[in-house]
Amino acid sequence: MTVVTPGERLGLAGEFFASNGTVEVGDHIYASIVGTVTTTKSTTSGELDTIQVIPTKKTMKSSIPEVSSIVTGKVLRVNPRMATLSIMVVGDQPCADNFQGIIRVQDVRATERDKIQIYNCFRPGDIVRAEVISLGDSRSYYLSTAKNELGVILATSVAGHTMIPISWEEMVCPKTKAVENRKCAKPVAIGESSTQ
Incomplete structure (x- = not known):
């Protein structure tokens, strides 16, 4: 389970269909929210797999900024x-x-x-x-x-x-x-x- 933050590169636009929590910029797909990356296999032949970012739950441990963070x-x-x-x-x-x-x-x-x-x-x-x-x-x-x-x-x-x-x-x-x-x-x- 990979946690990503806004701006992290997730994959190529030609390989995935960008869904919730992502943004397509040029040839790449990036995370637009904090969350976990999930990919869903396409059920139809010839269609791209779907990639999305599921928002992180509030219960997750919260961090406090420190020097060099x-x-x-x-x-x-x-x-x-x-x-x-x-x-x-x-x-x-x-x-x-x-x-x-x-x-x-x-x-x-x-x-x-x-x-x-x-x-x-x-x-x-x-x-x-x-x-x-x-x-x-x-x-x-x-x-x-x-x-x-x-x-x-x-x-x-x-x-x-x-x-x-x-x-x-x-x-x-x-x-x-x-x-x-x-x-x-x-x-x-x-x-x-x-x-x-």
Whole structure:
């Protein structure tokens, strides 16, 4: 039984039919929620097997973010100095409690820190993978997306479609072909280490 978090790659779009709890981006299928992956064999010849993510039950042990933990969260708001996230997952464990994280301008990437504009890296509603670098203050954890595998893993375009990363700094809407700036995360497939 494999527990997955939003943004984890589940398989190729040509091999499975993407069902509940998944999203198809380009040639791959990704998890869109926290839960366990299940595949259902097709009863009809020639049809694809179905892959879905079953939501994790609330009774599952909840995790608390610690320094060097990899967390997944949703961007709530951005301002010129930082992005504020609601932390949903710590490692592969969902959070039962509400934790907030802050990605400061200087913690977005490892290079060219003086040129970073938060709005060009994150937008409200983005799903972001980040590392806890400090326990911060009583209200928020300090997070970093400086490593290659950290950053935006799921984002919705202005037109409302799931975007596809085309570089470390850009994502494109598959319908309108509009390009939007983001600090994109390198995709991490199931079984790969998230700290390469």
